Amino acid sequence: MVEAVFFDVGSTLIRPCPSVAETMARAAAERGHALTVRDFELHMPAMDAYYEAEYLRDGDFWCSHEGSTAIWLDQYRYVCHLAGIGHDAEGMAAAVNEAYRHASSWEVYADVAGCLRALKERGLALGVVSNWDAELEDLLRGLKLLPYFDTVVSSAAVGYRKPNPVIFDLACEQLGVRPGACAHVGDRPDADGDGAQAAGIRPVIVDRHGAEPDCPYDRVETLADVPGFL
Template identity: 80%
Template sequence: MVEAVLFDVGSTLVYPSPSVAETFARVARERGHALTVRDIEPHMPAMDAFYEAEYLRDGDFWCSHEGSVAIWLDQYRYVCHLAGIAHDADGMAAAVHEAYRKGDHWALYPDVAGCLRTLKRQGLMLGVVSNWDAGLEGLLRDLRLLPYFDAVVSSAVVGYRKPDPVIFDLACEELGVAASRVVHVGDRPDADGDGAHAAGIRPVIVDRHGAEAGCGYEVVETLTDVPKLLEE
């Protein structure tokens, strides 16, 4: 019997809104750079690839607040170099990062609130397990999500990051529930799937873009499907 459901945050519950390209262009204009969203948007795949390469090389930056902030800043500095404003990389990166520390630069996917309400009505405990900096709880509060959760475990706070099973163990301990009675929902088979599985938790991958069908774990296309899946 399932007693608790854990959730990843980025690309599972929330996404940047305005987009990084939009925020980057706004900050650039404010700092006197003649750049538009059209100038920045082509560099977004390179920024994503930069993050993936750093994460696969050594993702332990998520294990401290300083390291977590540094990876955000490094991504934005990289875009500055690509966009031809390397001379203002530090200032630009700091300003973009500051914007995303606030809830007004993030949005909930349309299926989030309904899923969380349904799971709560079913009597389940809910928690968050995320590779994020120490500001995660404040961000969830800004987004009015915090009241849904009985536990919020951020990698930067506890010093362990997914897929290390320890971060999942800590969430189960905080909730007071056995791992065998917990489901974890996230978007990354490597971090969310492998980590939850190693901790003895049932992984579910939310695959909004149809890219994870062969990942080896249960897959849902939308969070709306999670309550129904748990009833099966």
């Protein structure tokens, strides 16, 4: 019997809006660079690849607020160099990072509110377990999501990051629930799936774009399926 459900944040509950390419183009225009959204979109796959390589090499940057901020800044600097404005990489990165500190630069997926309401109506405890900086709670408050959650555990605040099971253990402790009575919903089979399973929690992977056909864990295409699935 499930008593509590934890959720990842990025690509599970929310996504950047405007996109990173759009935000970088706007910052570039404000700083006098003649670059379009398309100019930045060309480099988004390289930015994603850069993040994945850094995460696989040593994802412990998520374990502190400074490290969590640094990985965002590093990605934006990298794109600036690829786009030919490396001379302004510092200023650009700071401007883009500042934009994403605010709720107005993020969008809640359309399936989130209905899922969370349905789970709360069942009497389940809800929590967040996310690799994020220490300002996560403020961001969720700005997005009007915080009232749904009984606890918010960000990696930077506790010093452990997924897939380390300790971050899940801490979340269970805060809710006073056994891991075996919990499920965790996230988008990454490695961080969310492996981490939750190692903690004795049931993983559920939300695969919105069919990118994880070989995922070894329970998989849903939308959060709207989660209440029935559990």
